[in-house]
Amino acid sequence: MNNTKTQEVRTLLGSLRLNSIRDHLDDLMTTAIREDTTCLDFLYMALQKEVDARNANARAKRLKRAAFPYHKTIEEFDFGFQTSVTRRQIQQLMDMHWLEKAFNLFFLGPPGVGKSHLSIGLGIQAVDLGYRVIFISMDELIKILKTESMSVKSKRQLKNIMNTDMLIVDEVGFLPITKQEANLFFQLVTNLYQNTSVIITSNKGFDEWPEFFGDPVITAAVLDRLVHNSELFNMTGDSYRLQHRNTIFDQ
Structure with missing residues (x-):
């Protein structure tokens, strides 16, 4: 040569x-x-x-x-343990046609039933197919919304959220929020409405949302927009983490 x-x-x-x-x-x-x-x-x-x-x-x-807290695919999900959601249901979501139509998903249920795993698995699939995804806890999202006007970092993060194809908001209802914070969240949901798909994981049923949002009117307005085009998964059962906990002692 x-x-x-x-x-x-x-x-x-x-x-x-x-x-x-x-x-x-x-x-x-x-x-x-x-x-x-x-x-x-x-x-x-x-x-x-x-x-x-x-x-x-x-x-x-x-x-x-996307900032996933860990890497968990749908293939790794134990549908044998968590039977309130079927493999067929989730597989139907894997082509992301619903994402193109800006549909939303709700995974509701107690801790440890696989809500975050499923949302992350769908998020990773979306990333693989070329979509922009952001994973964020409700607590962190509220912090960004509250500081957006005074923080360059928060302003940049919010811009990324507004430009994403899929926003995964984890642990909605885990910590209570003020009426002001609920209003900021409502404004975000309004801006994303019919443009961006939102996946919500929550340990609270819809009937409990007014309590942690602190205002039934804002709660109704938020749910009205999120639920309009959506699929709801009510997940039940025991905690997978408790049933499959690691131990420091030999079995």
């Missing part, structure tokens, strides 16, 4: 920002020579390498931006 010409090609590839081809040029040429490929096949192989690398980088950025 002509080292001077190879370096010139690398420089050109760098100028065109075809960095994956540039970084793997030697391997690509070695494979082409070994397999005696045509010029067109070599070009296809090189461009496919670049596309694959860009797709992987884009996915990694979307995954980082």
Whole structure:
């Protein structure tokens, strides 16, 4: 191989920002020579390498931006243990057609029944399909809404929330909020209405929402927008974490 010409090609590839081809040029040429490929096949192989690398980088950025607290896929969910939700129901959500229509999902039930796992699993699937996802606890979301006018970081975070395809709000109702905070949440829901899909996990039934929102009127307005186009999963059963707890002692 002509080292001077190879370096010139690398420089050109760098100028065109075809960095994956540039970084793997030697391997690509070695494979082409070994397999005696045509010029067109070599070009296809090189461009496919670049596309694959860009797709992987884009996915990694979307995954980082989503800020999932842990990585749990739908395939890892124990439908045998949690029988109030069926595998078929969740599989029907995996194509994300509902996301295109800005439908919302509710996973309601006591702690440990798999609400967060399912929401994260659907979020990861959305990331894999190219959608923008953000996972955030209700407590953290309220902090962002309260400080948006005085914090550059909060303003940026809220902008990201408004530009996302799927917003997962975890632990709604876990901590009570003030009427002012409930009003801020209502404004956010109004801005997202019919534009962004929202997944809500909550240990409270809808009849308990007025208590932690602190205002039945705001609660009704929030639910009116969130429930309009939505699917509800009432999850029951024992806590998976308690049933499958780790122990420091040998069994």
